[in-house]
Amino acid sequence: MEQDIAITNISLDLIGQARNFYQYAATLLNTQKVSSQIGGGSLEQAVTEDSFAYFRKSPEFKNILMVELPKADWAFTILRQFFFSSWQNLLFEKLKESNDAQISAIAVKALKEIAYHVRWSSEWVIRLGDGTDESHERMEKAIAELWSYTGEMFIPVHYELEAVNNGIGTDVALLKESWMQNVEKIFSEGRLSVPSVSVVHTGGKEGKHTEYLDQVLKELQSVARAHPTAIW
Amino acid sequence: MKKENEHNIEEASLNEEKKIWSILKDIPDPEVPVLSILDLGIVRSIKLSQYPPPNDGDWDIEVIITPTYSGCPAMDMIAANIRFALLQNGFKNIKITTVLSPAWTTDWMSEEGKQKLKEYGIAPPNPKQQVCNNELFAPHEVVQCPRCNSYQTHRISEFGSTACKALYQCDKCSEPFDYFKCH
Numbered sequence: 001m002e003q004d005i006a007i008t009n010i011s012l013d014l015i016g017q018a019r020n021f022y023q024y025a026a027t028l029l030n031t032q033k034v035s036s037q038i039g040g041g042s043l044e045q046a047v048t049e050d051s052f053a054y055f056r057k058s059p060e061f062k063n064i065l066m067v068e069l070p071k072a073d074w075a076f077t078i079l080r081q082f083f084f085s086s087w088q089n090l091l092f093e094k095l096k097e098s099n100d101a102q103i104s105a106i107a108v109k110a111l112k113e114i115a116y117h118v119r120w121s122s123e124w125v126i127r128l129g130d131g132t133d134e135s136h137e138r139m140e141k142a143i144a145e146l147w148s149y150t151g152e153m154f155i156p157v158h159y160e161l162e163a164v165n166n167g168i169g170t171d172v173a174l175l176k177e178s179w180m181q182n183v184e185k186i187f188s189e190g191r192l193s194v195p196s197v198s199v200v201h202t203g204g205k206e207g208k209h210t211e212y213l214d215q216v217l218k219e220l221q222s223v224a225r226a227h228p229t230a231i232w
Numbered sequence: 233m234k235k236e237n238e239h240n241i242e243e244a245s246l247n248e249e250k251k252i253w254s255i256l257k258d259i260p261d262p263e264v265p266v267l268s269i270l271d272l273g274i275v276r277s278i279k280l281s282q283y284p285p286p287n288d289g290d291w292d293i294e295v296i297i298t299p300t301y302s303g304c305p306a307m308d309m310i311a312a313n314i315r316f317a318l319l320q321n322g323f324k325n326i327k328i329t330t331v332l333s334p335a336w337t338t339d340w341m342s343e344e345g346k347q348k349l350k351e352y353g354i355a356p357p358n359p360k361q362q363v364c365n366n367e368l369f370a371p372h373e374v375v376q377c378p379r380c381n382s383y384q385t386h387r388i389s390e391f392g393s394t395a396c397k398a399l400y401q402c403d404k405c406s407e408p409f410d411y412f413k414c415h
Binding site: 002006008009013015016017019020101102105106108110113122189 | 303335368369395
């Protein structure tokens with residue numbers, strides 16, 4: 001139950017970080033008076049964080065595929081968190097130096113939270129990998145399932161490169177080496193090995209998703225879409 | 233004459249600001265109601281501007297707040313409570329601005345706040361230097377039991393009932409308690 005609370009706390013942090021980005025994006029769009037086409041229809045009213053969360057269709061979401069995969073075994077949940085948090089930690093360390101003050105502020109704030117996520121998930125990868133035969137086996141199964149989704153984190157798409165050129169973003173390809181070193185270190189402590197799979201699933205960052213994202217959005221957006229004028 | 237006016241406005245502004253701080257002092261944190269939002273260090277500053285006389289009394293007020301955690305669900309409620317409290321006290325033009333930088337830290341919690349937390353049964357955050365250790369499987373932070381003051385306690389979970397707390401148990405009096413973790 002304690003770990004259930006932990007994963008919920010981590011989700012809360014991540015939702016908060018996403019809200020910070022969405023709020024900032026809304027401010028930018030509203031000040032630039034860009035005619036927004038969110039959700040396929042032009043919105044007369046001002047864009048808010050909710051426009052991004054509740055009224056975009058799946059191709060408008062630009063996330064890596066790994067994070068939209070459905071829940072599975074606990075080992076899978078832990079491993080995904082570990083892969084993601086270790087990457088996010090490296091990414092936000094770079095975003096700290098962004099020449100956009102608000103992006104930098106969001107990153108600095110989030111890094112304090114990410115430190116907890118990295119430590120917690122790393123400990124669990126080791127604990128399960130170096131635990132019982134059963135937990136070790138499940139961890140290996142999770143690695144086999146998830147590994148081909150990790151490559152996408154390090155392949156920049158056009159808007160990421162544009163952000164690099166503007167000094168706002170960072171080149172994600174350069175994060176790979178540190179990330180791999182950390183994974184190898186944690187895996188060796190957990191008696192796990194890095195697979196030699198070369199397949200990389202991509203497309204999420206360009207809006208080409210698995211069918212799972214639609215399922216997530218259907219649930220997430222159901223209330224907002226049923227009552228689009230509701231105020232809370 | 234002009235100078236005197238400016239001086240008066242400045243003084244009036246200071247008085248108004250004092251008044252606003254004392255109103256904010258009574259607004260409780262929704263998740264840890266024993267603490268006020270000032271004890272937590274959530275309110276960073278107040279900005280006041282006044283239209284010159286004869287429109288005096290019409291103050292533009294901006295309250296700058298900062299979240300403890302990115303995902304703190306209490307922030308929207310805190311902003312609303314600040315607005316209500318100021319409206320109730322006759323202020324009209326109120327703006328609440330959330331800033332993320334510099335990021336909130338437990339160092340901003342007042343000594344009075346720490347004392348109140350302890351009396352409430354929540355162990356207050358330890359001073360910074362001891363903590364925020366990112367080493368894996370590091371020994372748990374030593375936290376004093378808020379009930380019996382024993383240092384023989386152990387951590388049950390790094391994540392507690394809210395984002396800002398961890399769960400501990402005292403080995404001496406067996407009491408489980410929340411620890412407001414270092415951040």
